[in-house]
Amino acid sequence: MSDEAPRKDLLQEPVAPELFVLRDKKGPILYAPLGRLMARANEPAISAALAYARDHTAYDAMSADEQTVVRAFNERGFFASRALPQHERTFRPTQVTLFPTNNCNLRCTYCYAFGGEGGGNGEPLTTMSLQCAQRAVDLIAKNARERRDEGDGTRNFLVSIHGNGEPFCAYDLIQEIVWYAQDVAEELGIPAVFNAATNGVLTEEQLDFVVANFNSVNVSFDGLPAFQDENRPTAGGKGSFAATDRTMRRLGEAGVGFGIRTTVTAAMVDSMPAIVEFVAQHYPGLEQLHFEPVWECGRCKTSSNVMPDSATFVKRYLESLAVAQEHKLRLVFSGARQDILSDTFCKVSSGSFTVTPTGDLTACYEVSYASDPRSKRFFFGRFDPERNEFVFDDAKLEALSTLNVHNIRYCDDCFCRWHCAGDCAAKVLDGIELEEHHGSVRCEISRALTLNQIQRKLDWKPQAEGSTQDGE
Ligand code: SF4
Ligand code: SF4
Ligand code: SF4
Incomplete structure (x- = not known):
């Protein structure tokens, strides 16, 4: 120039x-x-x-x-002024996450929700009413149809089956929900998309149903048979590897897109590269492996599971990345996402439409019981069976909307500010206000792995045909 x-x-x-x-x-x-x-x-x-x-x-x-x-x-645009990311302020969801039940066939040693044990507070085991689930589907399908007609890019509505327990413990209800949503989709002329998060301990019939109806599945699996059996035992105290293994093989054979989420404890951290090798070899249909260090909450506080040291997690993650690249497997950690620009870590600020088994609306997956003190912040309404509709607390939605990185001074000087966006609110704001947000041990991981993403882009060189440059 x-x-x-x-x-x-x-x-x-x-x-x-x-x-x-x-x-x-x-x-x-x-x-x-x-x-x-x-x-x-x-x-x-x-x-x-x-x-x-x-x-x-x-x-x-x-x-x-x-x-x-x-x-x-x-x-090259380094000094250009750009608009700051802003999450959607209007609550008009086109997707819902349903927690059909808090019952569970496993007793994972670190379960944040005390699955199968009523959240650890003696709450009863509950199954969502079909009426509640149907009204949730009606609401998102109607929004999706309207938004599509307005031309905002919406193409379908998404029913996500998740849980503060294993959702398929309420299999009859899931079937009813899927069939109902399919009918609504046909009636309104807009496709329904289904995804599920499961522990993978499913019957043959349930597996057939998943294969026939679900677009994508996330399986919680601890990566190696011994870890799976140790950390994720059945309610009867047996290992769960055989059942989860069968599910993942079947999903792969059937061509259902699926991912694995592996919760990494201190005892597992050195095995992360071996886990990548194992899942890549055993489950060829696997699309993504998600490593997340265990967060010491819920049942984890009553077990010997502890979070891995951050530096060790980063080191092993980077080694794992090299293995993942060899297998062309996508590897992720939630806090490192240089490809995303956002002012929020998740949908918590835009009122993620998540319905608990009791019909409460929560913005956060990890806060699903009214007895959880954090529900004061994250619950924003409930299903009213008498009125046959959801009742929203607009003041709560407004307050949730403020949970974004624009309002977190601690993150002002962080280069991950618009990628990590202040991290998971449930973890970093446990009982404190936004102004007290002071990050967590996860910041060290997020920054190191985001920097690594930048380095790999900077130092990218074309590879020989048949190999990949980047596992992410
Ligand atoms: S499968 Fe999920 S809900 Fe059930 S105990 Fe394990 S982590 Fe908790
Ligand atoms: S705040 Fe954290 S735990 Fe809650 S939904 Fe968002 S990412 Fe998940
Ligand atoms: S300071 Fe921590 S929480 Fe805030 S954006 Fe950076 S890595 Fe995320």
Whole structure:
């Protein structure tokens, strides 16, 4: 670019405040998250870019070399002003997550929800009413149809089966829900999409039903037979590997897209690469492996499971990534998502439409009992069987909407601010207010793995045909 380029090209935009200098063994990296722009440069070039970003008038006093550098960064958009991410403010869901039951056929040693044991607070085992589930389907299907007709890009409605227990313990209800949603889809002329999160301990009949009706499935599985049997025993105290293994083989053979979520404890962390190797070899249909360090809550507090050390988790994750790349398997950790720009970690701020077995509406999967003190923040309405409709608490929805990274001062200086977006509210805001948000041990993992995503993009080189560059 020539030195004669008109100065107003440089000065017409306000400086983007979102400019970071990251460092690794190769030197500094200039990173503009909102544009997802990144560049390696030497120290003088970085200094010139920062001086200009802080004060445009500094340009005049710069040397010719510095001005050239500044113009080069400017041409690539590093100083451009960009709109900050904003989550959807209007509560008009086109997807619902139904928790059909809090009963469970397993007793996982770290279960956040005390599955099968009423949340640990003596709550009764409950199955959702069909009436409640049907009205939830009606609501999202109607919204989806209207939104599609308005041209906002909506193409279907999504019924997600999840639970604070194993949802397929309420198999009869799930069948009714799916059949009903299929009828509504036909009536309204908009497709229904189904996904499920399950522990994979299913009967043959349930498996047949899943294969025939579900678009995608997430199976909670601890990666190696011994860990699975130890951490995820049946309610009768037996191992669950054989049943979960059968489910994943069947899903793969049937071509149902499925992912595995593996909860990593300190005892498992060194085996993460071996887990990748195992699942890649045994389940060829697997689309994604999700590693998440255990969070010490729920039943975990009563067991010997502890969270792995963050540095070790990062180290083993990066080793796992190399194994995943060999197998062309997508590997994820929830806090590292450089490809996403958002002001919220999950849908908690836009009133995620999640219905508990008792018909309560919660914005958070992990807060599903009225007896949980966190329900004061996350519950925002309930199903009223008399009125045959959901009743929403607008003030609660408004309060939930404030749970976003715009309002978290602790994250202001973090380069992951618009990717991680303040992390999981249930974990970091356990009983505290937003202004007290001070991150968690997860920040170290999120930052290290996000930096690694940036490094891999920067240092990407075309590979020989048949190999992949990136496991993510
Ligand atoms: S399968 Fe899920 S709900 Fe059941 S005990 Fe395990 S983690 Fe909890
Ligand atoms: S706040 Fe955390 S636990 Fe709750 S739904 Fe969001 S990610 Fe899940
Ligand atoms: S400070 Fe922590 S919680 Fe906040 S954005 Fe960064 S990594 Fe996420």
